[in-house]
Amino acid sequence: MDHLDKLENKSIHILREAYSEFNNLSMLWSIGKDSTVMLWLARKAFFGHVPFPLVHIDTDYMIPKMIEHRDKLAKKWELDMIYGQDEKSLEENMTYPEGNVDHQECCRRLKAEALKNTLNGNWKRYRMNHETGEYEVDDNTKPYTGVIVGARADEEGSRSKERYFSPRDENNDWDISDQPPEFWSQYKTDFAPGTHVRIHPLLDWTELDIWEYIQREEIPIVDLYYDQGEGKRYRSLGCAPCTEPVESDAKNVDEVVEELKNGKFADVAERDGRAQDQDEGAGLEDLRKDGYM
Amino acid sequence: MTNKTHDSRGDQDMNIVIAGHVDHGKSTIIGRLLADTDSLPEGKLESVKETCRRNSKPFEYAFLLDALKDEQDQGITIDSARVFFETDLRKYIILDAPGHIEFLKNMVTGAARAEAALLVIDADEGIQENSKRHCYMLSMLGIDQVAVLVNKMDLVDYDEETYRKIVADYTEFLEEIGMEASSFIPVSGMEGDNLASLSDNMLWYEEETVLDLLDSFKSQPLPENKPFRMPVQDVYKFTRGGDDRRIISGTIESGQVSVGDEVVFYPSGKSSTVKSIEGFNRPDTDTIGAGYSTGFTLDEQIFIKRGEVATLADEKDPHSAARIKTNLFWLGKEPLTKDKEYHLKLGTSKVKARLEKIERVIDASDLSQSEDKGQVELHDVAQCVFKLDSAISFDLANELEHSSRFVIVDDYEIAGGGLVEESLEDEQSWVREKVMLRNYKWEKSRINREERAEKYSQQPTLVLLTGEEDVGKKPTAKALEQELFDSGRVVYFLGIGNLLYGVDADIKGDENHKEEHLRRLAEVSHIMLDAGSILVVTAVELSQDDLELIQTTVNPQQIETVWLGENVTTDIEYDLHIDEFETEEKAALQVKGMLQDRGILFKAW
Numbered sequence: 001m002d003h004l005d006k007l008e009n010k011s012i013h014i015l016r017e018a019y020s021e022f023n024n025l026s027m028l029w030s031i032g033k034d035s036t037v038m039l040w041l042a043r044k045a046f047f048g049h050v051p052f053p054l055v056h057i058d059t060d061y062m063i064p065k066m067i068e069h070r071d072k073l074a075k076k077w078e079l080d081m082i083y084g085q086d087e088k089s090l091e092e093n094m095t096y097p098e099g100n101v102d103h104q105e106c107c108r109r110l111k112a113e114a115l116k117n118t119l120n121g122n123w124k125r126y127r128m129n130h131e132t133g134e135y136e137v138d139d140n141t142k143p144y145t146g147v148i149v150g151a152r153a154d155e156e157g158s159r160s161k162e163r164y165f166s167p168r169d170e171n172n173d174w175d176i177s178d179q180p181p182e183f184w185s186q187y188k189t190d191f192a193p194g195t196h197v198r199i200h201p202l203l204d205w206t207e208l209d210i211w212e213y214i215q216r217e218e219i220p221i222v223d224l225y226y227d228q229g230e231g232k233r234y235r236s237l238g239c240a241p242c243t244e245p246v247e248s249d250a251k252n253v254d255e256v257v258e259e260l261k262n263g264k265f266a267d268v269a270e271r272d273g274r275a276q277d278q279d280e281g282a283g284l285e286d287l288r289k290d291g292y293m
Numbered sequence: 294m295t296n297k298t299h300d301s302r303g304d305q306d307m308n309i310v311i312a313g314h315v316d317h318g319k320s321t322i323i324g325r326l327l328a329d330t331d332s333l334p335e336g337k338l339e340s341v342k343e344t345c346r347r348n349s350k351p352f353e354y355a356f357l358l359d360a361l362k363d364e365q366d367q368g369i370t371i372d373s374a375r376v377f378f379e380t381d382l383r384k385y386i387i388l389d390a391p392g393h394i395e396f397l398k399n400m401v402t403g404a405a406r407a408e409a410a411l412l413v414i415d416a417d418e419g420i421q422e423n424s425k426r427h428c429y430m431l432s433m434l435g436i437d438q439v440a441v442l443v444n445k446m447d448l449v450d451y452d453e454e455t456y457r458k459i460v461a462d463y464t465e466f467l468e469e470i471g472m473e474a475s476s477f478i479p480v481s482g483m484e485g486d487n488l489a490s491l492s493d494n495m496l497w498y499e500e501e502t503v504l505d506l507l508d509s510f511k512s513q514p515l516p517e518n519k520p521f522r523m524p525v526q527d528v529y530k531f532t533r534g535g536d537d538r539r540i541i542s543g544t545i546e547s548g549q550v551s552v553g554d555e556v557v558f559y560p561s562g563k564s565s566t567v568k569s570i571e572g573f574n575r576p577d578t579d580t581i582g583a584g585y586s587t588g589f590t591l592d593e594q595i596f597i598k599r600g601e602v603a604t605l606a607d608e609k610d611p612h613s614a615a616r617i618k619t620n621l622f623w624l625g626k627e628p629l630t631k632d633k634e635y636h637l638k639l640g641t642s643k644v645k646a647r648l649e650k651i652e653r654v655i656d657a658s659d660l661s662q663s664e665d666k667g668q669v670e671l672h673d674v675a676q677c678v679f680k681l682d683s684a685i686s687f688d689l690a691n692e693l694e695h696s697s698r699f700v701i702v703d704d705y706e707i708a709g710g711g712l713v714e715e716s717l718e719d720e721q722s723w724v725r726e727k728v729m730l731r732n733y734k735w736e737k738s739r740i741n742r743e744e745r746a747e748k749y750s751q752q753p754t755l756v757l758l759t760g761e762e763d764v765g766k767k768p769t770a771k772a773l774e775q776e777l778f779d780s781g782r783v784v785y786f787l788g789i790g791n792l793l794y795g796v797d798a799d800i801k802g803d804e805n806h807k808e809e810h811l812r813r814l815a816e817v818s819h820i821m822l823d824a825g826s827i828l829v830v831t832a833v834e835l836s837q838d839d840l841e842l843i844q845t846t847v848n849p850q851q852i853e854t855v856w857l858g859e860n861v862t863t864d865i866e867y868d869l870h871i872d873e874f875e876t877e878e879k880a881a882l883q884v885k886g887m888l889q890d891r892g893i894l895f896k897a898w
Contacts, residue, residue, distance in 0.1 A: 001515065001584050003306050003384065012586035013544045016526045020599055020641075044573045047540060047588065049531040078533070153375045163402070180706050181398035181624055183405030183434065184698045185544075186638050190705040204386065206377060217574060 004213050011038075011201040012045040013185065014164050015148065018199045019051060021189035022146030026082070026119070029054040031066040032237045033221055035150035036073075037210050038202055040219045042148075043077065053080040053127075055118060055144075059110035060090050061097060061239035069222040074128055081128040082138060084118025086110050097241045110239075119144050119196070145191065148199045154206045155270065166198045167191060174198075207270050208260045215253045227251050236270055306384040307512055310404040312431065313413035314421035315391075318444045321482035322413060323376055323387055324354030326503065329489040332378050333357070354482065358389055382508045390427070397430070397672055398624040401710070404431055409438035409475075409510040411503075416455055416479070417448040420462055422658040429657040429674065432472050433622055433712070435694055438510050439467075440475045442503065446495065447481040453497045469660060475510070478503060515583040520608040521548030522688070522696045524640030525558070525601045529588065540571050541597060542588035543641065546695045548608070549582030550589065555606035558597050559686035560613040562729030564606060565591040565737075594741035600642035602686045602696070611688050611696065612716035613725065615681040616649070620690070621711025622657075622674045625703050629669035629677075637681060639699035639713070645682035646701065652676040669709075678717065683849070684725055687713050720838065721845040724812050728846055731816075745825035749783045750895040753822040755847055756884065757854045759835040759865065764858035765877055766831040772881035774829050782894065784827045789814060811839055815846035822851055827893070836863040853891070855884055 001009070018025055027042065027050075029035045042050045056070060074081035089095060089109040096106035117123035121141035129136050151162060163179055165187035180188045191197050202210075214221055227233045232245040233256075248264070250256045259265055311319045327333050337357065345352040358376065376387040388403035404410065410431050414424050431439055441463060449455045456479045467474055478487055479498050486492035488503045501509070523543040530539045550556065550567060557564040568590045570581050581587050602611060623629050629648055637646035654663050655674040669675040688696040690712035701709040746752055756773070758766045767788065774786040793801050796813050800806040814830070821828045832839075835854070844852060856867040857880065869887050874880040888894045 006306070006584070009544065009584055009586040013526075016542060016586065020527045044575075045586070046529060046531065047536075047538070047571055048573045049533065049536070051531060154377055179399070179402075181710075182402045182707070183710060184700065186700040186707060186710075188705075188707060190636070190702055192705050204375075 004209065004216060007205055007209055008041065008044070008213070010204065011041045014187070014199065014201040015042055015045040017185075017187055017189065018146050018148055018165075018201075019046070022197070024142055024144050025052045025146040025148065026055045026144045027052060027148040028115075028150070029056050029070070030150070030237070031056065031062075031070050031222060032150075033210055033214065033225060034152060034202055034205075036221055037205075037213055037219060038148065038150040039073075039077075039079075040217060041201060050077065050079055052148075053082045055125075055147075056081070056083040057111055057114045057118060058083045058085045059114070059239050060085055061095070061110070061241055063224060063234075063237065063240045063243070065224055066222055066237060071128075071133075073220065075130070075133060078130065079128075081135075082118075082125050083135065084114055084123055084125050086114040086117075087124070089113075103242055106242075119147055143196065145196045146199055147196060148201065150202045151200050152205050152207070152210075153203045162200055162203055163188070164200050164203055165189065166200065168196050168198055170194045208257070211253065211257045211260060215257055221253070225256065226253075235265070306386070307409065307510060308386045308388060308407045309409050309411060309507065309510070310388040310390050310407035310431075310436070311411045311413060312390040312400060312404060312427040314415070314418075314423040314427075317413045317415040317418065317421070317424070318355075318482045319411075319413045320355035320358045320389055321353060322411075322442065322444060322480065322488065322503070323389055324357040325482045325485050326387075326488050327357060327376065327378060328354060329485055330378070330380075330504070380504060380508055385507060397426070400427060401430060401434065401622075401624065404436060405434050407436055408513045409440070410436050411440055411442055411506075412474075413442045413444050414459055414463065415448075416443050416445050416452075416459065418445075419459060420466070424463070425466055425659070426657040426672070428467065428472065429470055429660075430622060432470055433620070433674070433710075435698075437472070438475050439472065440506050440510075441477045443477060443479045444482055446479045446486060447484045451479075451486075451494045453495075456498075466660075476501065476506060478506060516547035516693075516695065517549055517582045519547035519583075519693055520688075521550050521603070521605045522546045522611070522640075522693065523550070523587075523603040524642070524696075525597060525599055525603060526641050527599050528597055538571060538590055539594065540588040540590055541603065542586075543603065544586040545581065545583050546640070547583050547693060548605070549580055550603075550605065551580040552589075556591070556603050557606050557610075557733060558595075558601040558603055559611050560684045560725070560729065561597070561601055562732035563595045563597060563735070564733050565593045565595050568592045593737045595737060596742050600640075600685070602640055602642075609692075611686040612713075613684050613686045613729065614716040614719065615684040615721065615725075616678065616717035616719040617681070617687070617713050618652075618676070618678050618715035618717055619699070619711045619713050620674070620676050621669075621701070621709050623669045623671060623709040625701075625706065625708030626671060627703060627708070628671070629675075629701070629703075629709060630667075633703070635708075636702040637679060637685075637699055638702060639685055639687055640696060642685040643702075644685055646679045648677055649680045650678040652678070676714075680719070683844070684721075687716075689716070690714050721842055724808075724842055724845045727812070742823075749825050751782055751825075751827060752893045753825050753851060754827050754888070754893050755818045755822060755843075755852045756827065756829045756888075757835065757840075757843070757852060758829065758831045758857055758884075759833065759854065759863075759867075760857035761860055761862055762833055765874075765880070766833075766857050768877035769857060769874075769880045769884070770829045770831045772877040773884050776878070776881050776885055777827060777894075782827060783825060784829065785821060786829045787817070787821070789830065789832050792817065808842060811842050812846060815843045818843075819847050822847065827888075834863050835865050837865050840865055853887065853893070855887075 029039055086109050094100050096103040118125055120143040125138040126135040127138035163182045167188060168174055224234045227249045231249050233248045233250060235246045250259045313319055328338055341356050342352050378385045378387055388407055390400040390403040412428055414420055443456050443459050460477045479495055480487045486494050491502055523545045525541055526543040528541055552567050554567045555564060556567055570578055571588045604611060631648045635646045637644055653676050654666055657674050690697040697713045699711060700707045758770050760766055770786050774784050777784040797810055800809055818828055854867045855869045857871050859872045871880050871883055
């Protein structure tokens with residue numbers, strides 16, 4: 001078994017544990033490279049099927065190509081596709097691009113609050129009708145008790161502390177200093193009513209692992225990650241107003257892998273292009289405690 | 294193995310845990326190692342130094358790791374942070390285990406993922422409680438490559454005597470617990486001595502650096518040459534898109550399996566032959582081995598569920614038992630006691646468990662032992678006996694360590710872990726052995742259980758009507774049979790006396806054979822249920838022991854028990870109690886209602 005085989009098989013084991021142990025399970029799909037790899041791993045785990053819904057938090061400021069890519073794959077792979085969003089803040093223009101709140105508050109509303117209220121079923125969930133290809137309000141408002149998330153330990157400090165199965169309390173809070181032990185492929189699959197569990201199958205993957213796996217498996221990735229001839233590409237995806245492309249002429253997966261291994265990004269952290277990480281060191285951790293990813 | 298290596302790194306990657314007493318300098322060693330080998334992202338070192346300068350705090354290499362604000366406040370590592378690190382030889386994931394006693398469960402979490410360990414001891418402070426406790430845990434977790442770094446040599450003026458004394462004392466401790474260190478290295482994390490290069494400050498030491506040491510650890514080979522064990526995670530049947538594969542899936546813990554192999558599932562004892570090995574976007578293969586999360590289909594449709602372990606017929610059987618002797622460590626805030634019910638998880642099986650006996654308790658920090666202090670407390674190591682609700686299959690620690698490992702769940706939390714050391718007898722052992730052999734030898738039909746259930750619109754079920762004598766059990770049973778029969782169900786009333794003169798003729802009238810009578814009743818029931826029928830049986834005052842014996846033979850999920858009459862005179866855990874009723878027909882309708890509620894009788898569309 002090589003390095004990628006080990007990662008792949010461990011992730012599949014975790015996905016299957018989650019599927020067997022949680023009867024109301026969903027997977028967060030941000031359309032980015034990490035969660036698309038995770039979706040691919042689910043197809044591997046379940047022999048070509050994805051037996052739980054995929055949830056996308058649509059801030060309405062996503063780079064448009066991401067939504068196109070989402071719906072294309074949802075149709076092609078017959079995914080049970082669901083999205084949710086903070087309709088109230090959008091209606092009232094309480095967003096950073098509209099200039100009414102700072103970007104941290106914008107993330108809190110459009111991502112953290114939207115995520116929390118979509119997962120617990122308090123806000124509307126929109127679900128793809130595969131006959132019409134359109135989204136409809138979903139009748140199912142039951143809270144998800146297990147949520148699969150594509151966080152990687154190498155992304156930044158607080159994530160290196162995560163468990164594969166990580167409990168969240170009634171308020172979606174993550175108690176970092178008192179986490180359950182996890183060993184011998186036995187995970188926290190028992191949880192008190194009202195709480196839920198985040199499941200992290202990609203915890204041990206690095207950015208380079210992700211790209212080498214995309215290369216090996218030929219996973220379809222949104223082409224925003226590649227230079228379209230303007231000498232720029234996205235290294236990490238998010239909302240259009242807050243995500244900057246990086247200078248790069250990597251035009252395909254092979255060139256991205258090469259660039260990460262030996263090129264200009266070999267020693268530069270991935271999230272450098274994201275505004276929310278630049279403030280206080282603990283910015284992301286606060287968002288995380290709030291439930292954002 | 295048919296899988297090709299796609300990557301030049303091959304299997305060259307390794308998890309290393311760094312453990313030891315609080316403040317002995319683990320994070321500093323890792324931070325310094327990262328800095329000295331240019332393994333940090335550009336600007337990281339500068340930005341941490343800048344943060345320290347702004348807060349008028351002296352810079353420490355440990356801050357590189359202690360990225361969380363909670364941690365920097367307390368100045369100790371709370372959780373097992375993962376740090377990625379690479380040498381020419383391979384990739385490392387260094388797991389930084391917290392040294393503070395409160396966080397032992399985090400240390401265990403980090404250490405359990407590791408193939409080798411670095412144990413750090415402060416040269417100035419010497420061997421402390423957790424220097425020993427952590428090492429004891431590492432050995433229980435199954436990590437046998439441990440190297441000792443004697444740190445902070447700068448604080449003892451790089452004195453060789455001090456170093457030698459620690460080496461001697463610690464070697465003695467390791468011998469007591471049956472371990473041996475791969476090596477000892479005198480280092481200073483703060484000054485970088487002997488980490489990436491040999492230090493001029495300790496000319497008396499000229500063996501290896503910490504980097505050399507890391508590269509000298511051996512990758513643990515996957516246990517491919519051991520008996521085949523695959524705990525069944527689930528049986529998948531995704532019918533969408535016309536997929537009619539029924540795939541037994543799981544991760545192979547040891548050994549390998551090939552198409553055409555006869556597999557036996559335990560504890561049921563059911564067997565079949567591997568028809569195909571399944572996968573998605575991977576090359577077709579006829580053989581697959583340890584480490585792979587895979588799945589296979591079978592030639593014959595047998596009913597298997599999560600929690601069983603797949604093995605090969607021509608290899609060593611696992612043990613199957615409902616009583617086990619174990620060696621465990623306890624991490625729960627609440628002690629492990631005899632008056633509480635726990636769950637035990639081993640492989641993919643999960644059963645209710647009760648602590649039956651504590652044989653001895655060991656304090657891992659000084660190896661002192663006590664006989665039975667009545668309970669196992671936080672951070673104790675103990676030898677104890679558990680009684681399980683139903684049998685599970687496992688191997689023993691000295692045979693096949695992987696499949697001997699279990700955890701104990703207290704309420705919703707994993708509170709302890711251990712190894713099974715001995716398989717013990719219990720009251721149902723003799724029945725279980727017969728059932729396993731029966732299942733193994735069972736000649737399979739072409740019609741499977743699901744098809745039969747669909748055809749008859751019902752789940753095959755044994756309805757046990759029990760209660761005191763003369764409360765109307767038989768009339769109720771017959772009324773229930775009539776009611777179900779009239780509504781088109783496949784149902785049969787079996788009076789217990791009907792067996793006496795036929796099936797039980799050889800043991801009739803012998804009081805010593807009560808259990809054998811019950812076993813035969815249960816076996817007859819098993820056949821009727823396999824035929825798809827609902828079976829109604831009456832018996833006087835069944836006890837919980839009686840029910841457990843029947844459950845050993847008949848799948849407990851297919852049994853519904855009803856207590857009839859006001860006085861409940863045994864300890865049986867019934868599903869329904871009918872304390873008074875006007876007519877037997879009304880009582881029968883109550884039972885029917887329960888069968889409907891539980892989805893045993895399918896609704897007519």
